[in-house]
Amino acid sequence: MHSFETTIGRLRSEGFKLTPQRLSVIRYLIGNKTHPTAAVIYGDLKKKYPSLSFSTVYNTLNMLEKISEVQSLHLFDDFLNYDPDISSHYHFVCRSCDSIIDIFPREGENVSLPEGDISGNRIESAQVVFKGMCKSCL
Amino acid sequence: MHSFETTIGRLRSEGFKLTPQRLSVIRYLIGNKTHPTAAVIYGDLKKKYPSLSFSTVYNTLNMLEKISEVQSLHLFDDFLNYDPDISSHYHFVCRSCDSIIDIFPREGENVSLPEGDISGNRIESAQVVFKGMCKSCL
DNA sequence: ACGGTATCGAGAATTATTATTGACTTGATA
DNA sequence: TATCAAGTCAATAATAATTCTCGATACCGT
Numbered sequence: 001m002h003s004f005e006t007t008i009g010r011l012r013s014e015g016f017k018l019t020p021q022r023l024s025v026i027r028y029l030i031g032n033k034t035h036p037t038a039a040v041i042y043g044d045l046k047k048k049y050p051s052l053s054f055s056t057v058y059n060t061l062n063m064l065e066k067i068s069e070v071q072s073l074h075l076f077d078d079f080l081n082y083d084p085d086i087s088s089h090y091h092f093v094c095r096s097c098d099s100i101i102d103i104f105p106r107e108g109e110n111v112s113l114p115e116g117d118i119s120g121n122r123i124e125s126a127q128v129v130f131k132g133m134c135k136s137c138l
Numbered sequence: 139m140h141s142f143e144t145t146i147g148r149l150r151s152e153g154f155k156l157t158p159q160r161l162s163v164i165r166y167l168i169g170n171k172t173h174p175t176a177a178v179i180y181g182d183l184k185k186k187y188p189s190l191s192f193s194t195v196y197n198t199l200n201m202l203e204k205i206s207e208v209q210s211l212h213l214f215d216d217f218l219n220y221d222p223d224i225s226s227h228y229h230f231v232c233r234s235c236d237s238i239i240d241i242f243p244r245e246g247e248n249v250s251l252p253e254g255d256i257s258g259n260r261i262e263s264a265q266v267v268f269k270g271m272c273k274s275c276l
Numbered sequence: 277a278c279g280g281t282a283t284c285g286a287g288a289a290t291t292a293t294t295a296t297t298g299a300c301t302t303g304a305t306a
Numbered sequence: 307t308a309t310c311a312a313g314t315c316a317a318t319a320a321t322a323a324t325t326c327t328c329g330a331t332a333c334c335g336t
Contacts, residue, residue: 053285074212120273135258191316
């Protein structure tokens with residue numbers, strides 16, 4: 001996500017109302033380096049905002065995804081993870097402990113993917129998911 | 139998937155029983171160049187085998203995935219697609235018509251991904267999904 | 277402060293996939 | 307070919323993440 005001010009500004013200009021519930025979700029995500037599920041966000045925020053509902057969490061996440069402030073990740077079978085880091089990076093999932101680790105291209109020796117068109121199809125984005133065993137589990 | 143004979147042989151040696159229902163799913167998948175969902179497979183086979191059940195389709199697909207004869211793909215929100223092509227390749231999904239197009243590395247100008255370890259994490263496989271607009275929709 | 281409108285929370289609905297269960301097949305053995 | 311134990315079948319119920327519904331409420335421009 002962008003900074004709090006920038007994100008708020010974008011939402012305002014898109015016509016979204018900035019309710020306390022939405023702001024709490026946004027504050028939760030900004031600077032968050034994990035990849036929380038809707039359930040985790042709800043669980044954590046519920047402590048501080050007991051009246052928060054699941055619908056509002058999902059509603060806010062979908063709204064943020066629509067304006068590309070978060071990205072949803074299909075890493076597991078039964079639920080989505082949300083990534084507040086919108087910089088270009090990939091993900092590594094450990095098949096043993098299920099941890100999710102960010103992979104930034106510069107760390108890899110040779111990560112390059114096609115851009116532009118392939119066989120006439122226009123590529124606009126790429127999602128890369130590595131699976132294997134993480135450092136701790138090895 | 140491998141050839142019919144090879145696949146059958148693998149299942150037999152793994153101790154799976156080769157029932158007509160399973161064979162029908164396997165025959166449906168072999169040589170299939172699309173990425174059918176369980177529902178599509180069930181719908182198509184139901185015509186010829188009216189007694190086939192959804193459970194059997196899922197059961198067979200999970201079995202085939204376990205022995206790496208098919209790969210499940212999380213391309214959309216609500217369901218899985220199954221890919222009988224187990225050669226190394228990536229996928230392109232059109233955001234307009236939802237079509238799925240196979241991308242083989244040799245077609246792209248510069249597809250290379252890290253292998254082995256990254257920051258101490260052992261990569262065993264990589265899934266790449268491109269999104270954009272397909273040729274027909276452009 | 278007022279009123280129209282968007283959003284809230286609570287719970288019901290949706291739906292792909294998985295689990296359960298009793299009857300039936302399969303395939304190995306003789 | 308007949309028998310039998312174990313695995314599999316089909317039907318249906320269960321599961322669970324996400325979305326939808328709707329009356330009540332809060333926000334914002336005037």
